[in-house]
Amino acid sequence: MLVSVVLPCFNPPAQWETNILVRYRELAAIIADDLQLIVVFDGASDQVTEAQKKLLHSGIPGIIIVEYEVNRGKGYATRQGVKASDGDLIIYTDIDFPYQIKSIVDIYDTLRTGQADIAVGIKGDEYYSHVPYLRRVISRYLRALTGFFLALPVSDTQCGLKGFTKTAGTLFLETSIDRYLFDLEFLRNAYKNRKFSIKPVVVHLNENVHFRKMNYKIIFPEIRNFIKILLRPGR
Numbered sequence: 305m306l307v308s309v310v311l312p313c314f315n316p317p318a319q320w321e322t323n324i325l326v327r328y329r330e331l332a333a334i335i336a337d338d339l340q341l342i343v344v345f346d347g348a349s350d351q352v353t354e355a356q357k358k359l360l361h362s363g364i365p366g367i368i369i370v371e372y373e374v375n376r377g378k379g380y381a382t383r384q385g386v387k388a389s390d391g392d393l394i395i396y397t398d399i400d401f402p403y404q405i406k407s408i409v410d411i412y413d414t415l416r417t418g419q420a421d422i423a424v425g426i427k428g429d430e431y432y433s434h435v436p437y438l439r440r441v442i443s444r445y446l447r448a449l450t451g452f453f454l455a456l457p458v459s460d461t462q463c464g465l466k467g468f469t470k471t472a473g474t475l476f477l478e479t480s481i482d483r484y485l486f487d488l489e490f491l492r493n494a495y496k497n498r499k500f501s502i503k504p505v506v507v508h509l510n511e512n513v514h515f516r517k518m519n520y521k522i523i524f525p526e527i528r529n530f531i532k533i534l535l536r537p538g539r
Contacts (some may be wrong), residue, residue: 308391347375379486
């Protein structure tokens with residue numbers, strides 16, 4: 305079995321390439337199946353050099369690097385990574401690996417043992433102490449709105465760690481939202497589809513992780529995207 309790990313990224317943090325090498329080796333030491341790593345650079349960045357990419361190619365067998373010039377958003381980038389993957393199981397998270405390796409393995413084990421077609425990371429209690437105020441407020445309001453209007457089996461749809469089988473991946477590729485709410489669109493479609501089982505998995509952040517502030521400019525477009533998801537007829 306092949307497990308693909310997709311890492312979408314825009315303007316990665318310092319020493320991102322070293323962190324990827326370390327986390328890859330930690331995962332490869334635990335996961336019994338073959339591991340494929342896919343890094344997607346969502347737009348050109350001065351923080352990504354040819355030397356860094358060469359280091360990844362030399363240290364990670366079979367790594368796939370996808371890149372394009374114009375920033376399109378995390379949803380778009382993740383779809384490009386999934387499209388490039390060969391895995392029987394596909395997991396995606398952020399390039400800085402903010403979640404504990406054990407949490408990634410828990411997502412993997414949920415899929416590997418057939419407990420679900422889609423494994424959805426849900427935030428542990430410590431999560432909100434790591435995020436800026438605006439991001440915290442939006443996350444909590446979105447959970448409330450999702451639970452009230454969409455009645456999904458998982459109200460925490462925006463956690464940055466999820467996984468699914470290759471078959472469920474075809475549904476993921478049908479999503480159209482390019483930025484913040486692509487996860488919600490995917491889970492809503494999967495729930496309406498009724499063919500895929502969904503299971504929440506509690507995940508935990510690494511120590512000293514702090515998320516970036518959310519850009520105010522994305523809020524209003526995402527409100528429109530939420531309304532589109534809400535009004536979209538069932539599949």
